[in-house]
Amino acid sequence: MTFEQAPHKLLMIPGPIEVADDVLYENAHPAVAHVAPEFCQVYSEVLKNLRKVVYASDKVQPLAIAGSGTMGWDMTAVNALQPGEEVLVLETGYFSDGYADAMRAYGVKPTVLEAPAGQRPSLDQVKDALKQKKYRAVTITHVDTSTGVLTDVKAVAEAVREVSPETFIFVDSVCAVASEELRFDDWGIDLVLTGSQKGLGCPPGLSIMLIGPRVVKAFEERKTPPATYYLNWKHWFPVMKAYEAASPAYFGTPPTNLIYALHRSLKTILEGPVSLEERIKLTKQASDKIKNALTEMGLKQLVDPELQKNNGAANGMTAVRYPNGLKAPDVLPKMAQRGIVLGAGIHKDCKDQYFRIGHMGVSAVDTSRGDIDKVLRNLKEVLSESSQKL
Numbered sequence: 573m574t575f576e577q578a579p580h581k582l583l584m585i586p587g588p589i590e591v592a593d594d595v596l597y598e599n600a601h602p603a604v605a606h607v608a609p610e611f612c613q614v615y616s617e618v619l620k621n622l623r624k625v626v627y628a629s630d631k632v633q634p635l636a637i638a639g640s641g642t643m644g645w646d647m648t649a650v651n652a653l654q655p656g657e658e659v660l661v662l663e664t665g666y667f668s669d670g671y672a673d674a675m676r677a678y679g680v681k682p683t684v685l686e687a688p689a690g691q692r693p694s695l696d697q698v699k700d701a702l703k704q705k706k707y708r709a710v711t712i713t714h715v716d717t718s719t720g721v722l723t724d725v726k727a728v729a730e731a732v733r734e735v736s737p738e739t740f741i742f743v744d745s746v747c748a749v750a751s752e753e754l755r756f757d758d759w760g761i762d763l764v765l766t767g768s769q770k771g772l773g774c775p776p777g778l779s780i781m782l783i784g785p786r787v788v789k790a791f792e793e794r795k796t797p798p799a800t801y802y803l804n805w806k807h808w809f810p811v812m813k814a815y816e817a818a819s820p821a822y823f824g825t826p827p828t829n830l831i832y833a834l835h836r837s838l839k840t841i842l843e844g845p846v847s848l849e850e851r852i853k854l855t856k857q858a859s860d861k862i863k864n865a866l867t868e869m870g871l872k873q874l875v876d877p878e879l880q881k882n883n884g885a886a887n888g889m890t891a892v893r894y895p896n897g898l899k900a901p902d903v904l905p906k907m908a909q910r911g912i913v914l915g916a917g918i919h920k921d922c923k924d925q926y927f928r929i930g931h932m933g934v935s936a937v938d939t940s941r942g943d944i945d946k947v948l949r950n951l952k953e954v955l956s957e958s959s960q961k962l
């Protein structure tokens with residue numbers, strides 16, 4: 573492979589993220605028919621490897637099609653649930669609220685278990701809510717990208733099983749897959765949705781789901797057909813099964829280049845140079861380095877301090893409050909001038925009070941790039957310059 577990326581600003585927002593050279597090269601794969609045997613083989617490996625990234629058995633149906641993470645919300649609401657069904661949404665910020673909105677769009681009834689910005693509902697609150705009413709499903713936003721709050725999916729899943737074992741557990745892991753531990757089978761998860769552009773290290777454009785056997789069964793037994801054409805699993809399951817068997821099938825042309833890109837990045841994630849476990853450890857190390865340095869600079873995270881102590885802050889991103897007197901224009905454009913793109917705040921209650929740093933994928937795992945140091949060095953200088961002007 574001979575390939576060099578065009579000079580560009582270092583993308584350190586919490587997705588999309590920097591893409592490794594070899595993945596970007598695959599994204600430029602020459603044109604290929606979506607039914608060509610060589611493409612079917614690649615798609616087959618992608619689907620099999622997606623299971624491995626979340627430790628899911630062969631009973632779990634993988635799906636990777638054109639779309640974005642948001643489409644996974646729609647797919648969940650319209651296929652896995654029926655109008656009128658009740659769902660408990662664990663609020664963590666902008667993205668859990670979005671999942672709830674997607675439910676409403678299809679007549680599903682979400683009850684939002686509220687939490688202030690930087691916090692998450694407690695296990696006791698989840699258990700109490702489940703004792704009060706029968707819910708068809710609980711939705712968890714694994715990492716809420718608006719706040720950096722990490723939910724302990726394993727513990728929530730245990731709590732749900734204890735109180736209401738028939739309730740499905742749906743996990744939005746768009747900002748967590750391959751950056752945080754996620755064990756589909758061992759933790760008793762029913763559905764995971766994600767996208768290609770964060771921990772999976774690809775360009776945006778793929779909506780990825782892993783659907784467990786209880787949900788597939790419920791889908792097959794549903795009384796009303798899903799009110800959708802493109803999103804209907806009835807069309808996609810046979811196509812995914814055919815591709816997994818390395819044979820062609822058609823329902824909507826797949827984004828062939830993105831499948832090649834994902835194929836490459838999944839190989840790196842699963843086969844090295846570092847293992848998936850090691851990747852998650854390295855992502856945590858990068859996160860600790862950033863979070864400790866921010867604390868040394870006198871900055872506070874958006875995640876509640878108690879929650880931070882209880883492993884409630886994400887590995888793959890950090891939401892940071894501006895120091896007193898500074899606002900977004902004092903920091904973000906100045907970082908961009910220095911060639912580093914950080915993200916603005918997006919939580920409805922405090923979006924102007926904080927900014928976000930993404931540290932997933934190559935930027936965290938390939939320390940030889942020096943991305944984390946570059947962000948910290950420049951941020952320190954920008955904050956000092958801007959504070960002096962106050």
Ligand SMILES: Cc1ncc(COP(=O)(O)O)c(C=O)c1O
Pocket residue numbers: 587640641642643667713715716717744745746747767
């Ligand atoms: C946790 C979470 N869920 C869902 C989404 C929506 O994904 P997309 O922007 O790919 O539609 C995002 C996007 O950032 C996200 O972070």
